[in-house]
Amino acid sequence: MPSHHVAIAGAGPAGAALAYLLARRGVRVTLLERQSDFAREFRGEGLMPGGVDALQQMGLGPELERLPQARITGLDVYLNGRHGLHVDVASLPPDLPLPRFVSQPALLEMLVAQAEKSPGFTLLRGAVARELIHAGGRVTGLRIEADGRARDVAADYVIGCDGRASLVRKRAGLERPREAQAFDVVWVKLPLPEFMRGRVRGCVGRRHFAIAFESPDAMLQLGWAIDKGTYGDIRKGGIEHWLEQLAQNLPADLTDWLRAHARELTHPFLLDVVCDHLDLWSAPGVLLLGDAAHPMSPVGAQGINIALRDAVIAANHLGPVLLAGAPAGELDAAAARVTAERLPEVKEIQAIQTRAPALLMQRSRWAELVVGTFGPLLLRSGILAFVFRQVFPRFARGTARVSLAF
Numbered sequence: 001m002p003s004h005h006v007a008i009a010g011a012g013p014a015g016a017a018l019a020y021l022l023a024r025r026g027v028r029v030t031l032l033e034r035q036s037d038f039a040r041e042f043r044g045e046g047l048m049p050g051g052v053d054a055l056q057q058m059g060l061g062p063e064l065e066r067l068p069q070a071r072i073t074g075l076d077v078y079l080n081g082r083h084g085l086h087v088d089v090a091s092l093p094p095d096l097p098l099p100r101f102v103s104q105p106a107l108l109e110m111l112v113a114q115a116e117k118s119p120g121f122t123l124l125r126g127a128v129a130r131e132l133i134h135a136g137g138r139v140t141g142l143r144i145e146a147d148g149r150a151r152d153v154a155a156d157y158v159i160g161c162d163g164r165a166s167l168v169r170k171r172a173g174l175e176r177p178r179e180a181q182a183f184d185v186v187w188v189k190l191p192l193p194e195f196m197r198g199r200v201r202g203c204v205g206r207r208h209f210a211i212a213f214e215s216p217d218a219m220l221q222l223g224w225a226i227d228k229g230t231y232g233d234i235r236k237g238g239i240e241h242w243l244e245q246l247a248q249n250l251p252a253d254l255t256d257w258l259r260a261h262a263r264e265l266t267h268p269f270l271l272d273v274v275c276d277h278l279d280l281w282s283a284p285g286v287l288l289l290g291d292a293a294h295p296m297s298p299v300g301a302q303g304i305n306i307a308l309r310d311a312v313i314a315a316n317h318l319g320p321v322l323l324a325g326a327p328a329g330e331l332d333a334a335a336a337r338v339t340a341e342r343l344p345e346v347k348e349i350q351a352i353q354t355r356a357p358a359l360l361m362q363r364s365r366w367a368e369l370v371v372g373t374f375g376p377l378l379l380r381s382g383i384l385a386f387v388f389r390q391v392f393p394r395f396a397r398g399t400a401r402v403s404l405a406f
Contacts, residue, residue: 003027003120004156004322004331007142009129009168011038013104013304014290015161016111017311021058023118025406027322030153031112032127032144034162038105045101045216046301050398052097054308057404063110068103070214073198078251080204093393103216104304124153129162132171132286138328139172139285157322157331158286159314161307164274166292172283179276181354184228185298186246189219189266193257196220201254208249222258223271223298224249231270242268273297275354277346282335285328289314289338294346297353300395306346309402314338319406345400352395 003026008015011033019031047069055064077085089098115121126146133141133152141154160168169175192214203210208225215221224246226234234242243262247255258265277294281287290307317334320326 002325004325005030005154006157006159006318006322007153007155008032008159008161009142010034010160010162010166010290010292011108011112011123012161012163012290012307013107013111014292014307014310014314015159016108016115017054017058017308018159018161018289018314019121019123020111020115021311021315021404021406022319022322023115023121025319025323026118026120027319028120029115029118030122030124030155031115032124032129032142032153034126034128036126038108045104046099046304047102047107048099048301048305048396049097049393050302050396050402051305051308052100053397054305054312054402054404056097057312057402060110060114063114064102064107067106067110068216070101070216070218071198072099072101072200072213075200075202078201078203081251083251087392096393096397099301099396101213101216101221101301106216107304129167132158132168134285137284138332139283156325157318159318160286160288160292161290162292164291164295166288168286169278169288169292172286172288174278174280174283174288176278178274181228181273181275181297183225184231184273185271186224186226186231186234187269187271188222188224189215190222190258190261190264192218192220193253195253201251203250203254210246210249212250212254220257222246228273235268271298275350277343277350279343281339281343282332284332287314287318287335287338293339294350296350299353300349302349302353302395305398306349309345309398309400310338310342312402312404313341315404315406317341341400345398348399349395 005028006022007030008019009032011031015031019029023029055061073089075087076083112123116123124146128145129142130145131143132139133143139158141152142158143150143152158168160166162168196212197214200213210222210224212220212222234245243258247258250258274295275297281293289310296303296306317337321330321334
């Protein structure tokens with residue numbers, strides 16, 4: 001019996017990686033991407049060891065190494081403007097693949113180029129999913145718009161990898177209210193100072209935190225966490241006032257650099273932070289993956305990594321039944337196994353991502369004590385450095401075992 005045909009909505013990391021994994025084994029795949037290219041501004045580009053490992057298991061390690069990227073050699077944490085913690089990458093477990101920031105457009109182009117080597121793969125760029133097609137109580141395809149015309153894409157199975165605003169999730173009846181987050185992140189870029197090459201800096205203070213790192217295009221990328229919904233008020237004071245507020249939350253050398261290169265700053269980009277998950281990722285004929293099922297916080301740069309790991313497990317469970325042309329019930333059972341295997345890691349990573357910001361952004365005496373009193377004590381004693389070296393490898397590698405078997 002010939003392979004089933006699967007339609008994947010969304011060519012982000014989860015969709016593009018899964019399309020490649022299925023197509024290379026002979027599954028017929030149609031991948032839909034709403035944009036004509038993969039260029040995005042300030043898309044997540046952090047690739048942690050768990051994501052690097054997933055790509056290596058896919059056989060794409062050499063292709064990954066050729067992509068534009070900035071390798072991380074060290075992490076520094078500043079508390080109230082003072083240096084408190086340094087971690088050299090060389091001090092981490094030797095079997096941990098190096099964290100790096102990788103151009104996401106280049107990564108996605110690489111994944112679809114690899115998928116296009118398989119004859120059963122089709123990529124439709126500029127194709128927007130508008131509706132799910134139903135028949136016999138299950139999803140049987142997608143109604144899309146491409147080149148200004150509507151058309152139907154029939155499929156034996158549909159996978160929604162179309163992001164946090166997923167149409168597939170909504171039309172499949174899997175939507176639920178979002179969990180409120182305490183903060184948003186404002187991203188900007190400016191020229192890279194030599195002292196930040198290969199470095200990541202986390203800057204923590206009373207009711208604020210910021211992060212700075214070298215981006216894949218050899219720029220300095222800055223992210224500033226602000227109270228959710230306050231960006232409009234911050235911008236009312238003008239860009240100079242906004243920059244001054246940001247500068248006050250950085251160590252002196254970064255403050256001086258920011259002020260000296262203020263005119264070269266890119267237009268600020270606001271990321272509306274969402275971090276939650278569905279407990280049910282599938283319905284008859286359809287499965288959600290990546291941000292469609294569990295939008296991740298930017299804390300710890302886990303979005304791409306979790307999406308790639310989703311793709312590996314989805315290929316393991318869905319690949320064999322798709323390839324065999326199995327009955328509908330077997331497809332739905334395989335999708336349920338994907339959720340059961342992936343949900344525990346997603347929940348654990350998201351719990352780690354939300355604890356610190358929830359505390360830091362509080363307007364409470366307890367939060368002030370943690371940052372102003374207990375934090376410096378923990379840094380000076382070395383306890384925080386010890387805890388970081390214990391927790392980070394597991395967080396960065398992933399909290400579950402992910403092994404490609406298809």
